[in-house]
Structure formats: structure tokens, C-alpha cells
Amino acid sequence: MIDTQLEARPGRRTVVLTAGLGAVGAAAVPVREPVYRDIAGTALDAPPWLRDVVELAAGRGLLALVAAALAIAAVVAVRREWGRFALTVAAGVGAVLAYGASELLKVVVAEERPCRAVAVETVLGCPSPGDWSWPSNHATIAAALATACVLVVPPVWPLVVPVAAAIALARVAGGVHYLHDVLAGAALGVGVTALAAAAVTWVRAGPLGGTRRGQNDQWLR
Incomplete structure (x- = not known):
């Protein structure tokens, strides 16, 4: 029997969120420098x-x-909610895969950091040369971890989503990323983590789990 705790499946909302973040990120590319100057400059002029x-x-x-994420995993394990625990592990693996994908994309794209490409003083020190900008690793990991938490325990979203958003914005305000860097990273983190969780959910709910076809399709809704 399928664990009832697997009802929190990635679906249409996750797809829309991922596509939306990616689309806004793409739209921000042409205006990346002025947006970066405004955000990083505002942070630099802010109170200490x-x-x-x-x-x-x-x-x-x-x-x-x-x-x-660790607290959620621990609680789920202690309560022996093994279906939800499988989802937790899958989401964690997805977060690791998302980070790996972001590192690979950095090397392929090799976009220079804005703190070297744009003449603006910044709050944070600029990373060393060769530490590329697109996509943001921090935004990728933040979005992946927040997604993992929400997939396993949906009611925690008001706690973890704002933190992930604050991390991403702080990377721009600090001067080490363009806005499209963090939006792309967030899209990558959400998308890959949700796909990993969906794969495990589908396997558990599919023919190997012995459930009806109608239940197998729920994760796609």
C-alpha cells in the first residue's frame, strides 16, 4: 500500500514555478547591468x-x-513514515544533482562575475577569477533545499521559501551575481529537486508498487 504521506507530489505548480523563474531570468539578461547597479548600489548605500x-x-x-531539511528528515525517520522518508531522500538527492548541474553549467557558460565586469563597489568581496557567475550555486542550493522541505512537509513553505528568496537576493545585493544568475539557479534547484522526488513517487506508486493506474498519474496533475 502507498504511504498516504506521499500525497505532496510535485506537479503542475512546480512546472509553472520552474518555467516562470526561467522566463523572468531570460527576460532580465538584456537589462542585467542596470538592474545589477541598482540593487548592488542600493545595498552599498544602506545603513550598516x-x-x-x-x-x-x-x-x-x-x-x-x-x-x-535535516530536522524534517529526522522527524520523519523517528516517526517511521517511510513513504515520506523516501520522498525526503529523493528530494535530497535532487538537491545534490541540482548543485552538480549548476557547477557544470558554470564551467560551460563561463560568465564573468559582475563585480569584475561592472565598475561598482560591492558589499561582498569578489570571488577569485575562474569562479564563474551563471547560474548561482547559492540560489540553486537554496531553492533545492526549500523545495525539498515543501515537498515533504507543505505547511513549512512560509518559513523556508522567504529564506531561499532572501539568500538569492542577497547574492545580487552583495554584488557577486546578476539577477538572472539567481533566477536561473532557483529554477534549476526547484526543477531538478522536484523531478527527483517525482521519479521516486512514480516508482512507489507505479506497477512495482502494485497500485491502480489512476493513482500512478496523480504526480503529473
């Missing part, structure tokens, strides 16, 4: 406490999402 927030979110914000 706000600059500290940008540095904290950009540098260590991922720790909050990692902690949330």
Missing part, C-alpha cells in the same frame, strides 16, 4: 545593519535551510 544582514544572508543563509 542592513549591509550586515546582506552579508549574513549571502554567506550563511544556507545553514538555516540545511538545518530545516
Whole structure:
């Protein structure tokens, strides 16, 4: 029997979100420099406490999402909700795959960091040469972890989604990424993580799981 905890399946909303992030990111490419100047320049002129927030979110914000994901996995394991635990593991694997894909794309595209390409002083120090800009690793991982948490425990979205968004925005405000870098990273993180979770859900609900065809198709809705 299928674990009832597998009802939170990736579906149409995930596809729309991924496509939307990618589309907005593509639309932002032609205006990347002026948008970058506005966001990074505003952060630089902000009060010291706000600059500290940008540095904290950009540098260590991922720790909050990692902690949330580990806490969810621990609770699910303790409660022995094995169907949901399988979804948790699948989403975690998806997050790792998303990060790997972002690293590969960085090498292929080799886009220069805006903090070297655009003459603007920035809150964060510029990464070393060869550490490319597109897509953002931080945004990819943040979106992947937030997606994993939401797929396993949907009610946590008001907690994890704003954190992921803040991390992505902080990478632009800090001066180390263009806006389209973080949007592409977010799309990659959401899409790959959701696909990994969907694959495991489909296998568990498919012929190998011995369920009806109508149930097999639910993850596509």
C-alpha cells in the first residue's frame, strides 16, 4: 500500500514555478547591468545593519535551510513514515544533482562575475577569477533545499521559501551575481529537486508498487 504521506507530489505548480523563474531570468539578461547597479548600489548605500544582514544572508543563509531539511528528515525517520522518508531522500538527492548541474553549467557558460565586469563597489568581496557567475550555486542550493522541505512537509513553505528568496537576493545585493544568475539557479534547484522526488513517487506508486493506474498519474496533475 502507498504511504498516504506521499500525497505532496510535485506537479503542475512546480512546472509553472520552474518555467516562470526561467522566463523572468531570460527576460532580465538584456537589462542585467542596470538592474545589477541598482540593487548592488542600493545595498552599498544602506545603513550598516542592513549591509550586515546582506552579508549574513549571502554567506550563511544556507545553514538555516540545511538545518530545516535535516530536522524534517529526522522527524520523519523517528516517526517511521517511510513513504515520506523516501520522498525526503529523493528530494535530497535532487538537491545534490541540482548543485552538480549548476557547477557544470558554470564551467560551460563561463560568465564573468559582475563585480569584475561592472565598475561598482560591492558589499561582498569578489570571488577569485575562474569562479564563474551563471547560474548561482547559492540560489540553486537554496531553492533545492526549500523545495525539498515543501515537498515533504507543505505547511513549512512560509518559513523556508522567504529564506531561499532572501539568500538569492542577497547574492545580487552583495554584488557577486546578476539577477538572472539567481533566477536561473532557483529554477534549476526547484526543477531538478522536484523531478527527483517525482521519479521516486512514480516508482512507489507505479506497477512495482502494485497500485491502480489512476493513482500512478496523480504526480503529473
